[in-house]
Amino acid sequence: MANPDPPLDPAQLADPTNSIGYLTRIAFRSFSRAMERRTLPFGVSAGQWRFLRHLWMEDGVTQRQLSHKVGTREATTVTAINSLVRSGWVERAPSRTDRRKIHIRLTGRAKTLQADLLPIVAEVNALATRGIAVRDLATFRRVLTQINANLAEEAADPLVQGEDV
Amino acid sequence: MANPDPPLDPAQLADPTNSIGYLTRIAFRSFSRAMERRTLPFGVSAGQWRFLRHLWMEDGVTQRQLSHKVGTREATTVTAINSLVRSGWVERAPSRTDRRKIHIRLTGRAKTLQADLLPIVAEVNALATRGIAVRDLATFRRVLTQINANLAEEAADPLVQGEDV
DNA sequence: GCAAAACCCATAGAACCCTAAGGATATTGA
DNA sequence: TCAATATCCTTAGGGTTCTATGGGTTTTGC
Numbered sequence: 001m002a003n004p005d006p007p008l009d010p011a012q013l014a015d016p017t018n019s020i021g022y023l024t025r026i027a028f029r030s031f032s033r034a035m036e037r038r039t040l041p042f043g044v045s046a047g048q049w050r051f052l053r054h055l056w057m058e059d060g061v062t063q064r065q066l067s068h069k070v071g072t073r074e075a076t077t078v079t080a081i082n083s084l085v086r087s088g089w090v091e092r093a094p095s096r097t098d099r100r101k102i103h104i105r106l107t108g109r110a111k112t113l114q115a116d117l118l119p120i121v122a123e124v125n126a127l128a129t130r131g132i133a134v135r136d137l138a139t140f141r142r143v144l145t146q147i148n149a150n151l152a153e154e155a156a157d158p159l160v161q162g163e164d165v
Numbered sequence: 166m167a168n169p170d171p172p173l174d175p176a177q178l179a180d181p182t183n184s185i186g187y188l189t190r191i192a193f194r195s196f197s198r199a200m201e202r203r204t205l206p207f208g209v210s211a212g213q214w215r216f217l218r219h220l221w222m223e224d225g226v227t228q229r230q231l232s233h234k235v236g237t238r239e240a241t242t243v244t245a246i247n248s249l250v251r252s253g254w255v256e257r258a259p260s261r262t263d264r265r266k267i268h269i270r271l272t273g274r275a276k277t278l279q280a281d282l283l284p285i286v287a288e289v290n291a292l293a294t295r296g297i298a299v300r301d302l303a304t305f306r307r308v309l310t311q312i313n314a315n316l317a318e319e320a321a322d323p324l325v326q327g328e329d330v
Numbered sequence: 331g332c333a334a335a336a337c338c339c340a341t342a343g344a345a346c347c348c349t350a351a352g353g354a355t356a357t358t359g360a
Numbered sequence: 361t362c363a364a365t366a367t368c369c370t371t372a373g374g375g376t377t378c379t380a381t382g383g384g385t386t387t388t389g390c
Contacts, residue, residue: 017310022215024192045346050190080347144189146297150293151195154199229339240339241378343379344379346377349375359363360364
Protein backbone atom coordinates (compact mmCIF):
# COMPACT_ATOMS: atom_id res chain seq x y z
CA MET A 1 0.00 0.00 0.00
CA ALA A 2 2.72 2.38 0.95
CA ASN A 3 3.23 4.19 -2.30
CA PRO A 4 6.61 3.53 -3.91
CA ASP A 5 7.09 7.28 -3.96
CA PRO A 6 9.63 7.45 -6.69
CA PRO A 7 11.05 10.96 -6.78
CA LEU A 8 14.22 11.27 -8.79
CA ASP A 9 16.76 13.22 -6.84
CA PRO A 10 17.46 16.80 -7.90
CA ALA A 11 20.78 15.94 -9.49
CA GLN A 12 19.09 13.61 -11.97
CA LEU A 13 16.49 16.20 -12.78
CA ALA A 14 19.19 18.61 -13.81
CA ASP A 15 19.15 16.52 -16.94
CA PRO A 16 15.94 17.65 -18.59
CA THR A 17 15.60 14.34 -20.37
CA ASN A 18 14.10 13.10 -17.12
CA SER A 19 11.79 16.01 -16.49
CA ILE A 20 8.09 15.67 -17.16
CA GLY A 21 8.01 19.32 -18.10
CA TYR A 22 10.70 19.00 -20.72
CA LEU A 23 9.42 15.79 -22.23
CA THR A 24 5.83 16.95 -22.48
CA ARG A 25 6.83 20.33 -23.87
CA ILE A 26 8.82 18.78 -26.69
CA ALA A 27 6.05 16.32 -27.42
CA PHE A 28 3.36 18.98 -27.38
CA ARG A 29 5.27 21.31 -29.67
CA SER A 30 6.23 18.59 -32.14
CA PHE A 31 2.70 17.31 -32.22
CA SER A 32 1.30 20.79 -32.66
CA ARG A 33 3.63 21.49 -35.57
CA ALA A 34 2.80 18.18 -37.25
CA MET A 35 -0.91 18.94 -36.89
CA GLU A 36 -0.73 22.50 -38.11
CA ARG A 37 1.25 21.51 -41.15
CA ARG A 38 -1.76 19.42 -42.18
CA THR A 39 -4.64 21.64 -41.11
CA LEU A 40 -3.30 24.93 -42.45
CA PRO A 41 -4.14 23.94 -46.04
CA PHE A 42 -7.77 23.80 -44.86
CA GLY A 43 -7.45 27.27 -43.38
CA VAL A 44 -7.38 26.05 -39.78
CA SER A 45 -4.60 27.00 -37.38
CA ALA A 46 -3.49 24.87 -34.46
CA GLY A 47 -5.26 27.10 -31.97
CA GLN A 48 -8.49 27.02 -33.95
CA TRP A 49 -8.34 23.27 -34.35
CA ARG A 50 -8.37 22.70 -30.57
CA PHE A 51 -11.64 24.52 -30.18
CA LEU A 52 -13.26 23.13 -33.29
CA ARG A 53 -12.70 19.58 -32.14
CA HIS A 54 -14.61 20.20 -28.94
CA LEU A 55 -17.40 21.97 -30.75
CA TRP A 56 -17.80 19.00 -33.07
CA MET A 57 -18.45 16.90 -30.02
CA GLU A 58 -20.76 19.40 -28.38
CA ASP A 59 -22.01 22.39 -30.30
CA GLY A 60 -23.61 25.43 -28.73
CA VAL A 61 -21.81 25.44 -25.39
CA THR A 62 -20.99 28.65 -23.57
CA GLN A 63 -17.54 30.15 -23.59
CA ARG A 64 -16.87 29.10 -20.04
CA GLN A 65 -17.85 25.51 -20.71
CA LEU A 66 -15.65 25.54 -23.76
CA SER A 67 -12.73 26.82 -21.71
CA HIS A 68 -13.11 23.95 -19.27
CA LYS A 69 -13.26 21.38 -22.02
CA VAL A 70 -10.37 22.68 -24.05
CA GLY A 71 -8.26 23.43 -21.01
CA THR A 72 -7.50 27.10 -21.55
CA ARG A 73 -8.15 30.20 -19.45
CA GLU A 74 -11.21 32.17 -20.34
CA ALA A 75 -9.26 35.11 -21.66
CA THR A 76 -7.56 32.74 -24.06
CA THR A 77 -10.90 31.35 -25.14
CA VAL A 78 -12.12 34.83 -25.97
CA THR A 79 -9.12 35.35 -28.23
CA ALA A 80 -9.60 31.97 -29.88
CA ILE A 81 -13.28 32.56 -30.52
CA ASN A 82 -12.59 35.97 -32.00
CA SER A 83 -10.24 34.23 -34.38
CA LEU A 84 -12.80 31.53 -35.21
CA VAL A 85 -15.47 34.16 -35.86
CA ARG A 86 -13.11 36.08 -38.12
CA SER A 87 -12.46 32.91 -40.09
CA GLY A 88 -16.16 32.13 -40.33
CA TRP A 89 -16.04 28.87 -38.40
CA VAL A 90 -18.33 29.84 -35.50
CA GLU A 91 -20.91 32.42 -34.46
CA ARG A 92 -21.65 33.94 -31.07
CA ALA A 93 -25.25 33.54 -29.92
CA PRO A 94 -26.32 35.33 -26.73
CA SER A 95 -28.37 33.18 -24.40
CA ARG A 96 -32.03 34.07 -24.19
CA THR A 97 -32.42 32.99 -20.61
CA ASP A 98 -29.24 34.47 -19.14
CA ARG A 99 -27.83 37.56 -20.71
CA ARG A 100 -24.39 36.93 -19.25
CA LYS A 101 -23.93 33.79 -21.28
CA ILE A 102 -22.91 33.48 -24.90
CA HIS A 103 -23.27 30.25 -26.81
CA ILE A 104 -20.81 29.29 -29.52
CA ARG A 105 -22.26 27.64 -32.59
CA LEU A 106 -20.52 26.09 -35.55
CA THR A 107 -21.30 27.44 -38.98
CA GLY A 108 -22.30 25.09 -41.78
CA ARG A 109 -18.84 25.36 -43.29
CA ALA A 110 -17.26 24.30 -40.02
CA LYS A 111 -19.48 21.25 -39.70
CA THR A 112 -18.48 19.85 -43.06
CA LEU A 113 -14.87 20.45 -42.14
CA GLN A 114 -15.03 17.73 -39.53
CA ALA A 115 -14.83 14.95 -42.08
CA ASP A 116 -11.67 16.42 -43.54
CA LEU A 117 -9.88 17.18 -40.32
CA LEU A 118 -10.71 14.34 -37.99
CA PRO A 119 -8.63 11.80 -39.92
CA ILE A 120 -5.69 14.12 -39.53
CA VAL A 121 -5.49 13.61 -35.78
CA ALA A 122 -5.61 9.91 -36.33
CA GLU A 123 -2.79 10.16 -38.83
CA VAL A 124 -0.57 12.26 -36.58
CA ASN A 125 -1.32 10.07 -33.58
CA ALA A 126 -0.38 7.03 -35.60
CA LEU A 127 2.83 8.71 -36.68
CA ALA A 128 3.67 9.71 -33.13
CA THR A 129 3.06 6.27 -31.69
CA ARG A 130 4.73 4.24 -34.38
CA GLY A 131 6.66 1.29 -33.03
CA ILE A 132 5.19 1.52 -29.57
CA ALA A 133 3.41 -1.49 -28.09
CA VAL A 134 -0.32 -1.17 -27.44
CA ARG A 135 0.20 -2.15 -23.85
CA ASP A 136 2.80 0.55 -23.28
CA LEU A 137 0.63 3.14 -24.94
CA ALA A 138 -2.20 2.30 -22.59
CA THR A 139 0.13 2.77 -19.63
CA PHE A 140 1.35 6.00 -21.15
CA ARG A 141 -2.16 7.44 -21.46
CA ARG A 142 -3.09 6.33 -17.97
CA VAL A 143 0.01 7.88 -16.40
CA LEU A 144 -0.39 11.10 -18.34
CA THR A 145 -4.00 11.37 -17.25
CA GLN A 146 -2.95 10.83 -13.64
CA ILE A 147 -0.25 13.48 -13.93
CA ASN A 148 -2.77 15.94 -15.27
CA ALA A 149 -5.07 15.17 -12.38
CA ASN A 150 -2.25 15.67 -9.88
CA LEU A 151 -1.31 19.01 -11.34
CA ALA A 152 -4.91 20.13 -11.65
CA GLU A 153 -5.20 20.08 -7.87
CA GLU A 154 -2.22 22.37 -7.65
CA ALA A 155 -3.82 24.72 -10.12
CA ALA A 156 -7.01 24.99 -8.12
CA ASP A 157 -7.63 28.26 -6.34
CA PRO A 158 -5.26 28.44 -3.38
CA LEU A 159 -8.08 29.47 -1.09
CA VAL A 160 -9.90 26.23 -1.62
CA GLN A 161 -7.90 24.20 0.85
CA GLY A 162 -10.67 22.52 2.77
CA GLU A 163 -13.08 22.04 -0.09
CA ASP A 164 -14.95 19.51 1.97
CA VAL A 165 -15.33 21.19 5.33
CA MET B 166 8.57 -7.81 -36.93
CA ALA B 167 4.98 -6.97 -37.60
CA ASN B 168 4.41 -4.03 -35.35
CA PRO B 169 1.22 -4.19 -33.30
CA ASP B 170 0.35 -0.96 -35.03
CA PRO B 171 -2.22 0.28 -32.61
CA PRO B 172 -3.86 3.33 -34.14
CA LEU B 173 -7.09 4.33 -32.49
CA ASP B 174 -9.71 4.88 -35.10
CA PRO B 175 -10.67 8.47 -35.91
CA ALA B 176 -13.94 8.28 -34.03
CA GLN B 177 -12.14 7.57 -30.79
CA LEU B 178 -9.73 10.39 -31.39
CA ALA B 179 -12.60 12.81 -31.64
CA ASP B 180 -12.46 12.55 -27.87
CA PRO B 181 -9.35 14.53 -27.08
CA THR B 182 -8.82 12.56 -23.91
CA ASN B 183 -7.21 9.99 -26.16
CA SER B 184 -5.09 12.36 -28.18
CA ILE B 185 -1.38 12.62 -27.51
CA GLY B 186 -1.55 16.27 -28.49
CA TYR B 187 -4.26 17.09 -25.99
CA LEU B 188 -2.80 15.12 -23.11
CA THR B 189 0.71 16.49 -23.54
CA ARG B 190 -0.53 20.05 -23.95
CA ILE B 191 -2.47 19.94 -20.71
CA ALA B 192 0.46 18.35 -18.92
CA PHE B 193 2.94 20.83 -20.31
CA ARG B 194 0.83 23.85 -19.40
CA SER B 195 0.01 22.60 -15.91
CA PHE B 196 3.62 21.78 -15.28
CA SER B 197 4.76 25.11 -16.59
CA ARG B 198 2.33 26.97 -14.37
CA ALA B 199 3.35 24.98 -11.29
CA MET B 200 7.00 25.72 -12.03
CA GLU B 201 6.56 29.40 -12.70
CA ARG B 202 4.59 29.89 -9.54
CA ARG B 203 7.69 28.76 -7.66
CA THR B 204 10.44 30.39 -9.73
CA LEU B 205 8.84 33.80 -10.12
CA PRO B 206 9.66 34.75 -6.51
CA PHE B 207 13.31 34.31 -7.52
CA GLY B 208 12.81 36.59 -10.50
CA VAL B 209 12.89 33.76 -13.05
CA SER B 210 10.11 33.23 -15.58
CA ALA B 211 9.22 29.86 -17.09
CA GLY B 212 10.89 30.68 -20.36
CA GLN B 213 14.08 31.83 -18.65
CA TRP B 214 14.18 28.76 -16.48
CA ARG B 215 14.31 26.41 -19.47
CA PHE B 216 17.47 28.03 -20.74
CA LEU B 217 19.11 28.46 -17.36
CA ARG B 218 18.82 24.78 -16.62
CA HIS B 219 20.77 23.88 -19.73
CA LEU B 220 23.38 26.50 -19.06
CA TRP B 221 23.92 25.08 -15.58
CA MET B 222 24.79 21.81 -17.23
CA GLU B 223 26.97 23.35 -19.92
CA ASP B 224 27.96 26.98 -19.70
CA GLY B 225 29.39 28.99 -22.58
CA VAL B 226 27.67 27.24 -25.48
CA THR B 227 26.67 29.08 -28.63
CA GLN B 228 23.14 30.16 -29.29
CA ARG B 229 22.62 27.49 -31.90
CA GLN B 230 23.83 24.76 -29.57
CA LEU B 231 21.55 26.09 -26.89
CA SER B 232 18.61 26.00 -29.28
CA HIS B 233 19.24 22.33 -30.02
CA LYS B 234 19.52 21.45 -26.34
CA VAL B 235 16.49 23.36 -25.18
CA GLY B 236 14.40 22.38 -28.19
CA THR B 237 13.37 25.77 -29.51
CA ARG B 238 13.85 27.51 -32.84
CA GLU B 239 16.73 29.90 -33.05
CA ALA B 240 14.55 32.96 -33.27
CA THR B 241 12.97 31.89 -30.00
CA THR B 242 16.38 31.47 -28.44
CA VAL B 243 17.32 34.99 -29.43
CA THR B 244 14.26 36.34 -27.67
CA ALA B 245 14.91 34.23 -24.59
CA ILE B 246 18.53 35.32 -24.37
CA ASN B 247 17.56 38.95 -24.74
CA SER B 248 15.29 38.44 -21.78
CA LEU B 249 18.01 36.69 -19.77
CA VAL B 250 20.48 39.47 -20.53
CA ARG B 251 17.95 42.09 -19.45
CA SER B 252 17.47 40.24 -16.18
CA GLY B 253 21.21 39.95 -15.63
CA TRP B 254 21.35 36.14 -15.73
CA VAL B 255 23.64 35.74 -18.77
CA GLU B 256 26.05 37.67 -20.96
CA ARG B 257 26.76 37.41 -24.67
CA ALA B 258 30.41 36.76 -25.53
CA PRO B 259 31.44 36.85 -29.20
CA SER B 260 33.67 33.96 -30.18
CA ARG B 261 37.28 34.90 -30.81
CA THR B 262 37.82 32.24 -33.41
CA ASP B 263 34.59 32.58 -35.39
CA ARG B 264 32.94 35.93 -35.54
CA ARG B 265 29.61 34.41 -36.49
CA LYS B 266 29.30 32.66 -33.16
CA ILE B 267 28.23 34.09 -29.85
CA HIS B 268 28.74 32.23 -26.59
CA ILE B 269 26.30 32.54 -23.74
CA ARG B 270 27.79 32.70 -20.28
CA LEU B 271 26.07 32.66 -16.91
CA THR B 272 26.70 35.57 -14.58
CA GLY B 273 27.79 34.95 -11.00
CA ARG B 274 24.27 35.67 -9.77
CA ALA B 275 22.86 33.05 -12.10
CA LYS B 276 25.28 30.40 -10.91
CA THR B 277 24.30 30.75 -7.28
CA LEU B 278 20.69 30.55 -8.36
CA GLN B 279 21.10 26.93 -9.29
CA ALA B 280 21.03 25.73 -5.71
CA ASP B 281 17.72 27.51 -5.13
CA LEU B 282 15.99 26.47 -8.29
CA LEU B 283 17.05 22.91 -8.95
CA PRO B 284 15.11 21.50 -6.00
CA ILE B 285 12.02 23.12 -7.44
CA VAL B 286 11.94 20.84 -10.47
CA ALA B 287 12.30 17.90 -8.17
CA GLU B 288 9.41 19.15 -6.08
CA VAL B 289 7.12 19.71 -9.04
CA ASN B 290 8.08 16.39 -10.60
CA ALA B 291 7.29 14.67 -7.33
CA LEU B 292 3.96 16.45 -7.17
CA ALA B 293 3.13 15.52 -10.75
CA THR B 294 4.01 11.85 -10.34
CA ARG B 295 2.42 11.30 -6.97
CA GLY B 296 0.71 7.95 -6.67
CA ILE B 297 2.22 6.55 -9.85
CA ALA B 298 4.21 3.33 -9.70
CA VAL B 299 7.91 3.50 -10.50
CA ARG B 300 7.53 0.88 -13.16
CA ASP B 301 4.75 2.81 -14.90
CA LEU B 302 6.75 6.00 -14.74
CA ALA B 303 9.67 4.32 -16.43
CA THR B 304 7.35 3.13 -19.20
CA PHE B 305 5.90 6.60 -19.43
CA ARG B 306 9.31 8.23 -19.93
CA ARG B 307 10.36 5.63 -22.44
CA VAL B 308 7.20 6.01 -24.51
CA LEU B 309 7.36 9.79 -24.39
CA THR B 310 10.96 9.71 -25.56
CA GLN B 311 9.99 7.43 -28.42
CA ILE B 312 7.12 9.70 -29.40
CA ASN B 313 9.47 12.65 -29.48
CA ALA B 314 11.86 10.72 -31.66
CA ASN B 315 9.03 9.75 -34.04
CA LEU B 316 7.85 13.31 -34.38
CA ALA B 317 11.38 14.67 -34.70
CA GLU B 318 11.76 12.79 -37.96
CA GLU B 319 8.66 14.49 -39.26
CA ALA B 320 10.04 17.85 -38.25
CA ALA B 321 13.46 17.29 -39.76
CA ASP B 322 14.29 19.14 -42.92
CA PRO B 323 13.13 16.88 -45.71
CA LEU B 324 16.60 17.01 -47.25
CA VAL B 325 18.47 15.72 -44.23
CA GLN B 326 17.90 12.02 -44.53
CA GLY B 327 21.40 10.62 -44.13
CA GLU B 328 23.21 12.63 -41.54
CA ASP B 329 25.28 9.44 -41.61
CA VAL B 330 28.40 9.40 -39.47
C1' DG C 331 41.91 33.95 -55.38
C1' DC C 332 36.99 34.39 -55.62
C1' DA C 333 32.23 33.43 -56.39
C1' DA C 334 28.89 30.19 -54.47
C1' DA C 335 27.35 27.85 -50.71
C1' DA C 336 26.90 27.04 -45.88
C1' DC C 337 26.58 28.82 -41.40
C1' DC C 338 25.12 31.74 -37.40
C1' DC C 339 22.58 35.29 -35.37
C1' DA C 340 18.99 38.80 -35.77
C1' DT C 341 14.54 41.17 -37.13
C1' DA C 342 9.61 41.36 -38.55
C1' DG C 343 5.22 39.94 -37.94
C1' DA C 344 1.96 36.98 -36.18
C1' DA C 345 -0.29 33.28 -33.22
C1' DC C 346 -1.06 31.52 -28.73
C1' DC C 347 -1.48 31.78 -23.81
C1' DC C 348 -1.27 33.78 -19.42
C1' DT C 349 -2.49 37.00 -15.11
C1' DA C 350 -4.89 40.91 -13.43
C1' DA C 351 -8.54 43.79 -13.52
C1' DG C 352 -13.12 45.57 -15.10
C1' DG C 353 -18.15 45.70 -16.68
C1' DA C 354 -22.57 43.69 -17.07
C1' DT C 355 -25.94 40.47 -15.37
C1' DA C 356 -27.97 37.25 -12.03
C1' DT C 357 -28.53 35.35 -7.41
C1' DT C 358 -28.52 35.56 -2.40
C1' DG C 359 -29.60 37.03 2.08
C1' DA C 360 -30.67 40.38 5.60
C1' DT D 361 -36.33 45.50 -1.45
C1' DC D 362 -31.70 46.01 -2.34
C1' DA D 363 -26.94 45.73 -1.21
C1' DA D 364 -23.46 42.15 -1.28
C1' DT D 365 -21.88 38.39 -3.71
C1' DA D 366 -21.29 35.28 -7.52
C1' DT D 367 -21.13 34.47 -12.39
C1' DC D 368 -19.76 35.28 -17.21
C1' DC D 369 -17.43 37.62 -20.69
C1' DT D 370 -14.03 41.13 -21.99
C1' DT D 371 -9.94 44.18 -22.11
C1' DA D 372 -5.11 45.39 -21.07
C1' DG D 373 -0.61 44.13 -21.07
C1' DG D 374 3.02 40.99 -21.29
C1' DG D 375 5.62 36.56 -22.22
C1' DT D 376 6.62 32.56 -25.26
C1' DT D 377 6.96 30.58 -29.65
C1' DC D 378 6.67 30.16 -34.43
C1' DT D 379 7.73 31.04 -39.82
C1' DA D 380 9.92 33.80 -43.14
C1' DT D 381 13.53 36.60 -44.26
C1' DG D 382 17.88 39.20 -44.09
C1' DG D 383 22.91 40.47 -42.95
C1' DG D 384 27.35 39.29 -41.66
C1' DT D 385 31.03 35.54 -41.60
C1' DT D 386 33.31 31.34 -42.90
C1' DT D 387 34.09 27.48 -45.85
C1' DT D 388 34.00 25.21 -50.28
C1' DG D 389 34.90 24.40 -55.08
C1' DC D 390 36.59 25.75 -59.26
